[in-house]
Amino acid sequence: MHILKPGRPQHQYLRIIPLALLWVAIQSALYGYIHVNGLGQFIANHLPVGSVFFLVVLVFVFNPILSRLGPNATFTTSELTVAWAMVTAAAAVPGYGLMEFIFPYLAAPVYFATPENQWTEIIFPHLKPWLFLKDPQAAQGFWKGIGPHDPIPWSAWTLPATFAITFGLIFFFSVFCWAIILRRQWVERVRYAFPLVQFAADLTQADPMGRKLQPAFRSSFFWIATGVAVLIHLLRGMHRFYPVIPDIPLDYPIRQFFPTKPWNAFITGWPLLFRLRFSVVGVTYFLPLDVAMSIWFFFIFYKLQQVAFSAFAITRISTQQQVMGAVLVLAAVSLWQAKRHLMDVIRKSLNPSMESIDDSNEPTSYRTAMLGMTGGFILLGLMLYLIGMSLWLVGLFIILMWIMATTAAWHVSNAGCLLVNVGFTPFQFFTMVFGARRLGSNNLILLSFDRSSIPNWSSQSLMAYSIQNFHLTDVHRISPRRIHIAAWMLVAVVFAVIVTYFSTMNWIYRQGALNLTRWIFNTGPAVLRRASREILNPSPVGVPGLMSAGVGGSIMGALIFMRSRFLWWPLHPLGYALGVTWAPSRLWFSTLIGWGLKLAILRFGGFNTYRRARGFFVGLIVGEYFMTAVWQLIGLKTGMGYWSGPPS
DSSP states (O other): OOOOOTTOOTTOOGGGHHHHHHHHHHHHHHHHHHHHTTSOOSSOSSSOHHHHHHHHHIIIIIHHHHHTTOTTSSOOHHHHHHHHHHHHHHTTTTTTTTTTTHHHHHHHHHHHOOTTTTHHHHTGGGSOGGGSOOOHHHHHHHHHOOOTTSOOOHHHHHHHHHHHHHHHHHHHHHHHHHHHHHHHIIIIISOOOOHHHHHHHHHHOOOTTOOSSOGGGOOHHHHHHHHHHHHHHHHHHHHHHOTTSOOOOOEEOOGGGOOSTTGGGGGSSSOOOEEOOHHHHHHHTTSOHHHHHHHHHHHHHHHHHHHHHHHTTOOSOOHHHHHHHHHHHHHHHHHHHTHHHHHHHHHHHHOTTOTTSOOTTSSSOHHHHHHHHHHHHHHHHHHHHHTTOOHHHHHHHHHHHHHHHHHHHHHHHHHOOSOOBOSOOHHHHHHHHHOHHHHHHHHHHHHHOOSSSOTTBOSSOHHHHHHHHHHHHHHTTOOTTTTTHHHHHHHHHHHHHHHHHHHHHHHHHHHOGGGSOHHHHTHHHHHHHHHHHHHHSOOOOOHHHHHHHHHHHHHHHHHHHHHHHOTTOOOOHHHHHHOSSHHHHHHHHHHHHHHHHHHHHHHHHHHHHHHHHHHHHHHHHHHHHHHHHHHHHHHHHHOOOOOOSTTO
């Protein structure tokens, strides 16, 4: 533990709030432009590129300048921690976490309705009129664009956008409170690794004597790795402008090696991609070896299953639906393991004066968190019932969302997964379990909108950001209540919503959604086409899917049993729960490299070498992230995107 210099006010943080809010505004506004124009992904993972860039600037530019004014002038650990918490919480808003898919969902019904698809008869009677953009001219302007001086029809958006965003914010607040409730269980009882927090701790740990750089950044290993990563991405970026400059490939295609069945199953669906990402290698260094091995092992295991299914024409078992069963079993076991802690939380909530249960080190009291979570989920249920979801489905839907958000946070906290794709959506789950006819038209349509606030595509999950930031205060031994970290995170989220709404709508209307990144805006009409197909041709209960889910649940149960009973068991259930999805297909190879390097260092160099090498792997993350952010910011002017790092 560092010895603080007398008189250095480590707990003060208010002077950094305006700077953090300024960056929240910048990253929220820029993300909408960068992503919808296909220039890259500025914040779309659980270690956001834009947020890391901001902290790197504070650490390597602001603090050295401030140190010249005296040792008490530099930003303290508390200030850097609050700034990091705010900008990462706000990162959940502009993209996958909340708002990116809201706009095409609201604007699609009127614009894409035709006599041929019969949406006027099939879809519109089941949608409340305030759930979508009704003004045809406003919808046309959204999709085709308007002139530079034409006014944006804000009034046409007010009601549908307010409802959709409010729904998302209430869900955000509910899982935010749930993160407060779970913090002690995950941090102090089961002791998850929180690998991303380990990196963030290095970034936010100020020197207690007010010197220029934090202790973590004085290592020669750090500067070597940072230099290598910066140089490689500098050359790769320059190659795009000047082809004479040699490119350094980081992607290694294998499609040409598997042209025919059954082996082409390796490169179909979620393909077996060989992609080297320095930041993923760096994060893997902070993972337990069994977790790191399980991530790449189980992805290959799933792909081999798909090869076998193709070879023997097996169609009744699905790897995707195995993930459903695995996630549900994982959720049930995790809830059972936390039962004692959750009972303590309930008792403390009912009797705040109970001294045997201490919640003074939590961001808020357990009573506040329980009331917030319970009230939020009840309000969500009322909103769902108001828009036409069947009462019997409302509770099941909220429970499933709760499970999916918790699973995403579990992946991030336990395995440092920069990207998490839970692997299935509520639409897929409920149509498989109940069949489309039993669900009915109203429910099918509402379940189709499965990316706005629904955490299946959890590259940005507020619950994951929240529980990491709460643990970061533990690492730094800062009282989360003293710096009001929960309140400032929520302020940043609301501020990001306001900035994102007006800036992103401006980008879209000035350019036209049809001229922007197609896969983002195609989600609007695509979900309505899916709902229409199910209404016209209802699918039955998915018996093969239920069988596959049963297989997945059984394997997950066996993995949990083996891990709990045998210390020598080398596989972690987390890898199986990740499944064969978008995230592991892009992360597995870099995770394999990171796992191999860590294993070699520990085996041949021992723990002291492992500790000294830490700076090298931190440098890989800082170098890749810094240059990725620089090239994406340059792309605002040049129009040349740069896709690198874990999202690509």
